[in-house]
Amino acid sequence: MDDLLEQFLIEGRELVVQASDDLIALERSPSDSARLDSLFRAVHTLKGSVALFDFAPMGAALHAAEDLLGKLRAEKSEADRSVIDALLACIDASERWIEAIARTGGLPASAEQEGRGLSQTLSILMTPAPGEDGPSVEPAESSGPSSTPTESSTRTMRVDTARIDSLVDLVGELIVAKNSLGHLSAQASAANSPLANAFAANVAGFERLTSDMNRAVMSLRMTPVSRIFERFPRWMRDTASKLGKSVEFEIRDGGVEADKSIVDGLFEPLLHVLRNAVDHGIEDAKSRRSSGKPVAGRIVLEARADGDQIIISVSDDGAGLDPSRLRSVAKLKGLLTEEAANALDDAGAADLIFMPGFSSSDAVTEISGRGVGMDAVRTGIAALGGRITVKGSLGAGTTVQMHLPQAVLSRTVIVAQAAGDWFGIPISGIVESARIPRNRILPIRDGEAFVLRGRTLPFLRLDELLNLPEGGQAGSEAKVLVVSVGSQLVGVEVDGVGERLDVFVRPLAGVLSDLPGVAGTALLGDGRVLLVLDLPALIG
């Protein structure tokens, strides 16, 4: 691209930002003459730059804006609502035109008409209002979505995704550096000198700033879940009618936001779950009437925030789950032995629907092929760093709940030792850590279990899970991390528990990317590479 044009784009974008800022400030305090001057200059400079090229409609609109601003300055008068709106429309159009020029090298076809409209509106505003017989001045109709007056206080800026990604990478490196600094600071404070203490205080400040920066960058990628939710109502209507079901579909998005990649990744799994709800959850009209339910089934899609997680749930008031049927299907399909199936409590039986190969064929509920769907859904949710559970009571409906992290930037992990090596375990999966006396760990069938506050939990060892040589079981107590796996709690013994760190988890790439049970790697402050585990997948 012509370097003159390139420079025009760079400056033009800056001038548009400057002009927008000035205009918004001017709207809030109309007598701010410094702002008016700055706005005038920005528009004037932009007009001058535009004149170097063949962008006549843009130049004309800006010229009209400049004249209007010049008049306001000369008369020292205040810009009223209609003037602000007209100028805003002109600046918005300029912003769009600049992007069109960046993409195509020229103005879009609509520019001529739009430019003319803007020029006219602005010129009309130059002459005093003609009184009641004159039409009230509307901002020029523009082809963009940005000219609604009520939105004038929300300004947006288009940013290249690649730029945000590099910012995200930089923040990741900053976190590594922060951890490194923390590490050194900890070593230094062993000396307990005034310098070491001052250093530690400084590092603490630095850590706060890094967290703030992390949060700020994270917020750049935040997308409301409503973005995907709003695609469902139409689909739901079509699907329900195709399946001959009557459905009342309610969406509560709670204003919840999450990282763009998580929101995008949610669409397919949610589609599956919703399809299940309308296909197999909601019964046909006849069955519903005979069980005293209203003919129209109710499906509710809800999102809510929970700390740094979001919870998305799909509930229906349909047929619910029949644990005994689920157990027998699992046995029939050879997925579980008689013993294992019977050992499952109702919650465990519900979880069976996520099992690969599970598909419950039944004349009434026809879940053929759905086994593949729910298995893929669990994988999809796990890939986003989340987990999915289902619960339901026979005849009274089902609720599928998905817990997902809100952001993908950095995770808090607990460093745990096993087989002489250190691993990172995301703190979101850890319910608690406990010391269990070894004599309380009892053999059960071909495994072990222990009792924690009245609940019997399976007992596993991390080194075994990782297929590593078993470390010695030192001490009379086992250090156990209690983690949640699906709807179950499991105790995992580790040889040591280290610090709690914020790390940036880099997913494994290439050959290693399918390694089950590994969420990724994290670079530690002292240069070590920590393998971050996905315990639920490992235990699986």
Add this chain to the structure above:
Amino acid sequence: MTTTVLIVDDSKLARIVAAKAISALKPSWQRIEASNASEALELIAKNQIDVALLDFNMPGINGVELADEIRKLRPSMPIALITANIQNEVVAAAKAVDAAFVAKPLTQEGLQGFLDIAALTLPAENI
């Protein structure tokens, strides 16, 4: 000693355009750029500047005020104000500091007149 022109404009784009026009008209002349008045005055203090091209519309000290400051240091330097707004008040102010006018957008034709006159007023060997 080559003739040196100072280009002052807060818009880099405008400076690029001015530089191109000057190099087309006077290829042997050197060009120095400044983006605001204080930079410009610093450069004039430190370098041998022979001609100045000032953008009128700049934040802070505008072109006319800058021309006035330059005149105090260099009473006979050829100075031109580049502006798209040739209004009476501005014209009068420019005349008061003995500066010429060149219209924006800058073109070779528009600039030629000023540069030729400037060349004539400079010591003979600089033309």
